[in-house]
Amino acid sequence: MARGAIKFLHQGAVVELSQVGPNETLLDYLRLRRSLNGTKEGCAEGDCGACTVAVGTLRDGNLIYKPVNACIQLLGMIDGKELVTVEDLATGHDDLHPVQDAMLRHHGSQCGFCTPGIVMSLFTLYHDKGVADRQAVNDCLAGNLCRCTGYRPIVDAGRDACGGMADDRFSARYTTTVDQLTALDDGADLFMGDETSFFAAPATMDSLADLYARHPDAVIVAGATDVGLWITKQLRQLPKIIHLGRVAGLAEIRTTDRGYHIGAGASYAQAEEVLVSIDPDLGEVLRRIGSKQVRAAGTVGGNIANGSPIGDTPPALIVLGAELHLRQGDGTRSMALEDYFVEYGGQDRGPGEFVTGIDVPRLAADEAFRCYKITKRFDQDISAVLGAFKFTIADGRIMDARVAFGGMAATPKRGAATEAALIGLALSDEDAWAAARDALAEDYAPIDDMRASAVYRLQTAQALLIKALHEVGGRDSAAMRVIGVRHGEAAHAP
Ligand SMILES: Cc1cc2nc3c(=O)[nH]c(=O)nc-3n(C[C@H](O)[C@H](O)[C@H](O)COP(=O)(O)OP(=O)(O)OC[C@H]3O[C@@H](n4cnc5c(N)ncnc54)[C@H](O)[C@@H]3O)c2cc1C
Ligand code: FES
Ligand code: FES
Known part of the structure; x- marks a missing residue:
């Protein structure tokens, strides 16, 4: 029997709501239904924080707090979780939360519009137990735009307040909260609505497969960092929503014989923890996807399933030789990730079929990997071009090559001519690299759009290939990077 209401924790009590529209956002619930207007609406598309x-x-x-953009989070997605808003931090002017107190002392607010969002991002860092050096605070705030204060006092406040043991009302009731959240995890399917319009969150893979088979016209929602914008920006009505967040096992990440299995429901933040161990460049690309808020909600599964030609993870996963797993009803199948992307807007996925996960192999000892994301802004920006390379090397020669780009074609795509031109190349023979560089023009005919011109894209792709060859050939990679981490080199001063 499915449950017909969401239940979540707020201000220490369980909130139960049965009247939840499939497209209702968490932000609208807070501001319109609860008059909790401390949480602001700026862009309504996950950018400003x-x-x-x-x-x-x-x-x-363990209880962990993550920052979430309420504007693109559907209200139903909050089921089974604890919600903390800016109103919940201070009990009065004389009892500010340590993060608010630091913002005050460091003069971290002027007009104040961004301040609730900044305080809530820093609240999650405060509870993170990790270091709070400049890099960590910058990373924490990459999804929070402030137009008037300037970031120095805000970053100072973050460094001052965060990084120690949390000591606030939330840490004091930690055990109670864990018990309450454990009790909310009832393992029941959630279904609010009727056969024509609903928000559903199945609890098992079987109920997901069954529900989606019966409603192949439903929209699957993992983190809603794409789908949320269909609602808030395209003003689309999506009558049937199936959310993946409660499906047991779908967010699982486990070690396999060859590498890692990443469940389709695993967030970027979860996947980043293991994928960085395959190669630092993969970790760096993941760290630069959106912001902490986007990575807390968005999934690698969604990044693949949406088939975008500018998704960041597919080119890197394609060159690593990742394998995609899908399920439709009782049937399952697997394919090389590159075969999933058929054409612009078209993927090899049938009605009622969904992605269950992806297997990502580790690198072999004789393989070298490089991956570069090129954007107009360093953080919180979509790629103009993303290049990924894997070379198998013996005695200074490339014995095998896999090359893939995002932003260079209608789908994430391998470059067959470039790969052929690379095989047999001596890494010491720089003159011979030109043939492989020129072959990129055979493989790709990039488009012109607002992010980059076709000429820029092609020249950038060629430059990235040469850079990868230099780095793999032994050039000091620190000299090749403006910023970013490679093989443990520190990128920022603390
Ligand atoms: C502010 C902002 C910044 C962003 N920055 C980046 C960036 O830097 N790089 C980048 O690549 N992307 C970026 N994105 C896009 C987005 O975060 C990614 O595409 C993300 O991976 C989508 O995952 P999701 O779980 O949120 O997908 P959702 O929005 O839930 O779903 C996306 C699509 O995939 C389908 N889908 C999801 N899961 C499955 C499944 N298991 N089976 C079948 N279909 C499924 C949905 O039906 C939908 O069509 C950004 C988005 C925002 C809002
Ligand atoms: S309102 Fe800008 S991120 Fe939500
Ligand atoms: S204080 Fe005005 S936008 Fe940040």
Whole structure:
């Protein structure tokens, strides 16, 4: 029997709501239904961070707080979680939360519009138990835009308040919160609505497969960092929503014989923890996807399933030889990731079929990997070009090559002519690299759009290939990077 209401924790009590529209956002719920207007609406598309709230979830029995953009989070997605908004931090003017107190002392606010979102992002860092050096605070705030204060005082406040043991009302009631969240995890399917319009969150893979088979016209939602914008920006009505966030096992990440299995429901933040161990460049690309808020909600599964030609993970996963797993009803199948992308807007996925996960192999000892994301802004920006390369090397020669680009074609795409031109190349023979560089023009005919011209894209792709060859050939990679981490080199001064 499915449950007909969402239940979540707010201000220490369980909130139960049965009247939840499939397209209702968490931000609208807070501002319009609850008059909790501290959480602001700026862009309504996940970019500015003014709507940031903290969401508490249990992972392996531990309570963790992540920042979430309430504007593109559907209300139903909050089921089973703890919601913390800016109103919940201070009990009065004389009892500010340590993060608010630091913002005050460091003069971190002027007009104040961004401040609730910044405070909530820093609240999650405060509870993170990790270091709070400049890099960590910058990373934490990459999804929070402030147009008037300037970031120095805000970053100072973050460094001052965060990085120690959390000591606030939330840490004081940690055990109670864990118990309450454990009790909310009832393992029941959630279904609110009727056969024509609903928000559903199945609890098992079987119920997901069954529900989607019966409603192949439903929209699957993992993190809603794409789908949320269909609602807030394209003003689309999506009558049937199937959310993946409660499906047991779908967010699982596990080690396999060859590497890692990443469940389709695993967030970028979860996947980043293991994928960085395959190669630092992969970790760096993941760190530069959107912001902390986007990475807390968005999934690698969604990045693949949406088939975007400018998704960041597919080119890198394609060159690594990743394998995609899908399910439709009782049937399952697997394919090389590159075969999934058929044409612009078209993927090899049938009605009622969904992605269950992806297997990503580790690198062999004789393989070298490089991956570069080129954007107009360093953080929180979509790629103009993303290039990924894997070379198998013996005695200074490339014995095998896999090359893939995003932003260079209608789909994420391998470059067959370039790969052929690379095989047999001596890394020491720089003159011979030109043939491989020129072959990129055979493989790709990039488009012109607002992000980059076709000429820029092609020249950038060629430059990235040469850069990869230099780095793999032994050039000091620190000299090749403006910023970013490679093989443990520190990128920023603390
Ligand atoms: C501010 C902002 C910044 C962003 N920055 C980047 C960036 O730097 N790089 C980048 O690549 N992307 C970026 N994105 C886009 C987005 O975050 C990614 O595409 C993300 O991976 C989508 O994952 P999701 O779980 O949120 O997908 P959702 O929005 O939930 O779904 C996306 C699509 O995939 C389908 N889908 C999801 N999961 C499955 C599944 N298991 N099976 C079948 N279909 C499924 C949905 O039906 C939908 O069509 C950004 C988005 C925002 C809002
Ligand atoms: S309102 Fe800008 S991120 Fe939500
Ligand atoms: S204080 Fe005005 S936008 Fe940040």
